[in-house]
Amino acid sequence: MLKVATFSRTSTDYESQKTSIGNQEDIFKSWIEKNNCILYKSYIDDGISGTKGKYRTEWKELIEDGKNKRYDILLAKSYSRFGRNMVETLGAIKELRENNIRIIFIEDNLDSKEDITKFGLFSWIAEQESQNTSKRIKTVFNHFKETGKIYNCIAPFGYDYDINKKNFVINELEAPIIKRIFKLYLQGNGTNKIGNILTSEGIKGKNGGIIRGNTIKNIILNEVYTGTLIQGKSETIDVTISKMNQIEPENWIKHYNNHDAIIDYETFIEANKLFTINSEKAKKHRYSIKGIERASNASLFSNLLTCNNCGSSMTIRRKKGKKLHYNCSAYEKVGVAVGHSSNRIDEDFLIEHIKGELNSIIERNFDIININTNNDIKSSLEGELKAINKGIDEQMKKTNNLMELYNAGALTITQFKLQNESISKLLDTHIKNKEIIEDKINNLPVKQSSFKKDVENIIGVPVEQWNNAMLKMVIDKVYIDTNGIINIKWNL
Numbered sequence: 001m002l003k004v005a006t007f008s009r010t011s012t013d014y015e016s017q018k019t020s021i022g023n024q025e026d027i028f029k030s031w032i033e034k035n036n037c038i039l040y041k042s043y044i045d046d047g048i049s050g051t052k053g054k055y056r057t058e059w060k061e062l063i064e065d066g067k068n069k070r071y072d073i074l075l076a077k078s079y080s081r082f083g084r085n086m087v088e089t090l091g092a093i094k095e096l097r098e099n100n101i102r103i104i105f106i107e108d109n110l111d112s113k114e115d116i117t118k119f120g121l122f123s124w125i126a127e128q129e130s131q132n133t134s135k136r137i138k139t140v141f142n143h144f145k146e147t148g149k150i151y152n153c154i155a156p157f158g159y160d161y162d163i164n165k166k167n168f169v170i171n172e173l174e175a176p177i178i179k180r181i182f183k184l185y186l187q188g189n190g191t192n193k194i195g196n197i198l199t200s201e202g203i204k205g206k207n208g209g210i211i212r213g214n215t216i217k218n219i220i221l222n223e224v225y226t227g228t229l230i231q232g233k234s235e236t237i238d239v240t241i242s243k244m245n246q247i248e249p250e251n252w253i254k255h256y257n258n259h260d261a262i263i264d265y266e267t268f269i270e271a272n273k274l275f276t277i278n279s280e281k282a283k284k285h286r287y288s289i290k291g292i293e294r295a296s297n298a299s300l301f302s303n304l305l306t307c308n309n310c311g312s313s314m315t316i317r318r319k320k321g322k323k324l325h326y327n328c329s330a331y332e333k334v335g336v337a338v339g340h341s342s343n344r345i346d347e348d349f350l351i352e353h354i355k356g357e358l359n360s361i362i363e364r365n366f367d368i369i370n371i372n373t374n375n376d377i378k379s380s381l382e383g384e385l386k387a388i389n390k391g392i393d394e395q396m397k398k399t400n401n402l403m404e405l406y407n408a409g410a411l412t413i414t415q416f417k418l419q420n421e422s423i424s425k426l427l428d429t430h431i432k433n434k435e436i437i438e439d440k441i442n443n444l445p446v447k448q449s450s451f452k453k454d455v456e457n458i459i460g461v462p463v464e465q466w467n468n469a470m471l472k473m474v475i476d477k478v479y480i481d482t483n484g485i486i487n488i489k490w491n492l
Contacts, residue, residue, distance in 0.1 A: 003040035005071040188469025191216040227261035308479040309340040
């Protein structure tokens with residue numbers, strides 16, 4: 001008697017689809033009895049997409065057993081139930097036939113013993129069916145993007161996903177931790193240090209895991225905490241290909257004020273500016289000799305001192321029996337070949353100089369303060385506005401092109417309406433976003449700089465209690481010249 005292998009599959013995990021497995025098995029049983037064969041084994045992939053072959057363990061086992069000639073005939077209900085990827089499916093059929101396995105798709109009336117040429121046609125039809133299904137799913141997802149709804153229910157730390165609102169809602173236990181992360185970062189703590197602080201306090205991530213530095217980095221850079229939803233960062237290349245195409249940032253779909261914010265926009269911009277600065281310093285560190293260019297806060301003036309003669313950083317030197325001092329890192333590498341003589345300064349001298357300058361500023365009643373501290377925020381908002389205007393222009397072009405196609409008779413009224421509705425929704429989103437950003441720009445508060453308060457805080461404590469993060473609140477950079485001149489760029 002000939003041995004028969006059967007293969008059954010459902011495309012989804014819905015209960016109504018699962019019952020189809022039983023129906024397929026009944027069809028196979030009837031065929032086997034009618035043709036006087038015996039069942040070798042039933043292979044079942046339950047609820048696994050036919051386009052994702054790498055997950056189909058039963059399907060792979062079926063092919064291997066066929067190559068080892070453990071059965072004589074393969075039965076499947078239809079071509080689409082066997083596979084939807086043309087290349088993969090035809091390759092599997094070829095392998096089975098090379099091992100004299102007869103393949104029968106009952107519903108399609110396909111039998112490799114009688115007419116193998118039809119298999120290619122049915123493979124193409126099956127793949128088209130999969131493409132059409134993918135398009136229908138994408139239509140739903142695009143509607144979510146256009147309206148600002150969230151189809152990915154995995155909420156970021158600080159939020160929960162509300163299935164009814166299709167949106168994020170604040171998690172009252174996690175939100176304070178997000179606020180603290182931003183505060184710690186702006187105080188000069190690195191991402192790894194913040195992760196260690198939270199871990200030492202027993203604070204865990206969303207899924208109970210350890211909060212590491214990379215998690216902190218992703219939180220700092222995630223605009224979701226300002227109430228902004230960003231969608232359309234990537235798209236599938238093809239239903240049969242798992243690789244994703246990354247979309248350029250200017251083409252992302254943004255929805256401002258989409259959900260309640262945990263962090264205000266000003267704090268987010270300030271933290272991201274600091275992250276960019278720290279990243280550049282870390283990049284220098286990676287390419288420097290023996291880590292002379294450091295991005296850490298190990299010393300009081302770490303990342304604050306610059307050699308005014310060559311532009312290199314000045315790093316701390318601790319030599320036994322000598323005063324703590326800073327020296328030009330470039331001079332230490334190549335000596336006078338850098339273009340100047342040794343440039344060093346003692347830390348205690350520098351502290352006294354800084355202290356004197358701070359007292360002088362207080363005596364002059366902070367006359368150096370620039371009252372408007374919103375330049376970074378305004379610049380960022382103007383960048384957002386530029387991207388939004390570009391998006392509006394693109395949608396207007398699509399509208400005009402659509403109208404031309406309709407007038408030329410290339411589109412039916414139904415096709416026109418569907419496409420126009422999609423464009424209109426996205427255009428409405430861009431216009432709404434433009435109004436929000438313009439309102440933010442026009443209503444930026446002219447607020448008093450925190451410089452005065454920060455200076456008073458530093459002067460109010462003994463120099464022994466000064467730290468690097470404290471100095472960075474008031475100092476942007478200190479330029480040291482070989483002739484002893486010190487120039488300070490204040491962080492206004």
